[in-house]
Amino acid sequence: MVFKERESRNKGVVENNRLMELHLYPGNRCNRDCDFCTVFGTPKGWAMEYTAEHLDATLASVMLHEQGALKFYGGEPTLNTENTLWAIAYLREHGFAGAIVIYSNGIKADQLLQLLASDPLGKTTASLNYSIATGDGAPQMPMSSLRKLEAYEKENPGAIAIGHPDIVDSGRGIDPFTGEETRPKVNHRCPHCYPVLKTDGQFHACPFAIENNAPHFQLGSIRDRPETVTQNFTTFLNWIDTVHEPYAIAHDLPACTVCWKNLEELPPPEFG
Numbered sequence: 001m002v003f004k005e006r007e008s009r010n011k012g013v014v015e016n017n018r019l020m021e022l023h024l025y026p027g028n029r030c031n032r033d034c035d036f037c038t039v040f041g042t043p044k045g046w047a048m049e050y051t052a053e054h055l056d057a058t059l060a061s062v063m064l065h066e067q068g069a070l071k072f073y074g075g076e077p078t079l080n081t082e083n084t085l086w087a088i089a090y091l092r093e094h095g096f097a098g099a100i101v102i103y104s105n106g107i108k109a110d111q112l113l114q115l116l117a118s119d120p121l122g123k124t125t126a127s128l129n130y131s132i133a134t135g136d137g138a139p140q141m142p143m144s145s146l147r148k149l150e151a152y153e154k155e156n157p158g159a160i161a162i163g164h165p166d167i168v169d170s171g172r173g174i175d176p177f178t179g180e181e182t183r184p185k186v187n188h189r190c191p192h193c194y195p196v197l198k199t200d201g202q203f204h205a206c207p208f209a210i211e212n213n214a215p216h217f218q219l220g221s222i223r224d225r226p227e228t229v230t231q232n233f234t235t236f237l238n239w240i241d242t243v244h245e246p247y248a249i250a251h252d253l254p255a256c257t258v259c260w261k262n263l264e265e266l267p268p269p270e271f272g
């Protein structure tokens with residue numbers, strides 16, 4: 001395998017009321033409909049473009065220096081390459097100096113490589129869907145796309161990584177998953193992901209549960225003060241440790257299953 005997994009960075013880091021990482025989500029429209037997809041990706045999914053208003057809120061919420069990271073996902077970011085190219089340029093023009101990661105299934109390899117090449121700072125990289133890159137658990141991407149991406153990675157080591165093989169019980173979840181049985185599935189502990197800004201203007205606490213509208217995940221909107229949103233995120237992580245995880249352990253449930261099926265039994269975090 002040409003592509004390497006990336007080490008995950010520290011979780012829950014906030015500095016001067018700015019998050020170390022933020023995910024950006026423009027809807028679940030996709031050119032695939034994987035049977036495990038946490039966001040219910042589908043060609044019939046919703047899609048809403050990034051605007052200056054979203055990106056200004058992004059720039060007010062994330063660390064702007066080199067430690068900061070913005071992660072574009074979806075859905076499939078290469079389906080609206082024009083808007084994603086515009087968003088990357090806007091973020092750079094307005095002072096974001098951190099890393100940018102594009103989560104992609106890689107099928108539209110030319111568009112994905114165009115996104116990587118567009119960054120004037122050369123710090124935009126890709127992370128590929130494990131199942132679609134390998135064919136384990138989903139139909140593999142076309143060989144023509146795979147070869148282009150492999151060639152780019154060989155020329156630019158570290159530019160294209162491969163995602164983790166783990167499948168969590170969120171969205172379409174684990175039941176229909178047909179991949180390798182040894183891939184780990186049960187864990188009581190939430191991975192403490194960084195939150196998400198959706199293009200409907202809402203900040204949501206979890207990229208895996210993004211299509212779950214429970215009040216437990218609602219951190220605020222682009223109209224709120226950025227410090228309120230980041231403080232709410234810290235409150236959410238405390239709630240995960242003190243309310244959610246004990247429940248998952250007591251009921252012997254995987255962490256994401258609790259978020260998907262049992263939240264009505266848990267009091268929401270006390271957001272400001």
Ligand SMILES: C[S@@+](CC[C@H](N)C(=O)[O-])C[C@H]1O[C@@H](n2cnc3c(N)ncnc32)[C@H](O)[C@@H]1O
Nearest residue numbers: 036037038074075103104105129163166167168
């Ligand atoms: C939701 S996809 C969106 C971006 C792009 N369409 C892709 O597949 O990479 C982002 C990442 O989430 C992963 N993912 C999807 N469903 C998952 C699940 N149930 N558990 C863990 N990861 C999942 C995908 O493999 C992919 O690496």
Ligand code: SF4
Nearest residue numbers: 030033034037041075
């Ligand atoms: S995992 Fe990615 S490629 Fe698969 S349906 Fe979901 S968004 Fe689409």
Ligand code: SF4
Nearest residue numbers: 190206209255256259
């Ligand atoms: S446990 Fe809940 S908050 Fe944590 S990753 Fe899973 S769905 Fe998200």
